[in-house]
Amino acid sequence: MTARRKANRSAVFSGLALTGMGVLHLVxxxxxxxxxxEQLPGTARQWSVYSGYVELATAALLLVPATRRVGGAVSAALFVGVWPGNWKMAWDWxxxxxxxQVISxxxxxxxxxxxxxxVKIARNA
Known part of the structure; x- marks a missing residue:
């Protein structure tokens, strides 16, 4: 399988996963x-809801072939951006x-x- 085909398959998988997570953030x-x-401005609820919208927008970028490369870059930034929340969870737990603790x-x-x-999607899609 070519790198481009793998990237496109990964984009669809990631796009569907982000759609689910985005909906979950909103519901x-x-x-x-x-x-x-706590250091972020605004309320935790605002961040939770806005991140749901960002996940849905990123999912759309990944699922539309014409915007897949941009979607890869945006999703890489999103995944780096939410990493502090995972660290916070590990610390809190x-x-x-x-x-x-194993989960966190x-x-x-x-x-x-x-x-x-x-990143591979951004490079190869």
């Missing part, structure tokens, strides 16, 4: 509010049961392949 923002670092810590390295995939 059930409370679960995401806890991930928003440091005294939780081991099962929760497991999210951190999983962000790396998502970023790498997004």
């Amino acid at each position: 059930r923002p409370a679960g995401f509010d806890k991930l928003v670092p 440091r005294h939780e049961p081991a099962s929760k 810590l497991g999210r951190l390295p999983l962000q790396i392949p998502m970023i790498v995939s997004a």
Whole structure:
């Protein structure tokens, strides 16, 4: 399979995943509010809802072939941008049961392949 075909398949997968997450941010923002670092201006709810819209817009860029390269770059930036929320979750859950700690810590390295995939989409789509 060519690099371009892989990038296009990854773009569709990422676009669908971001669509689901974007909808979830809008329908059930409370679960995401806890991930928003307190240092950011505005309310956690504003960040949760706005990030849902950003995820939906990024998904659209990835799902439309003509905008896929831009979508790859935007999704890479998005994945880097939400990483502090994953770090916050890991920190906040440091005294939780081991099962929760594994989840929160497991999210951190999983962000790396998502970023790498997004960069490949930006380069090859």
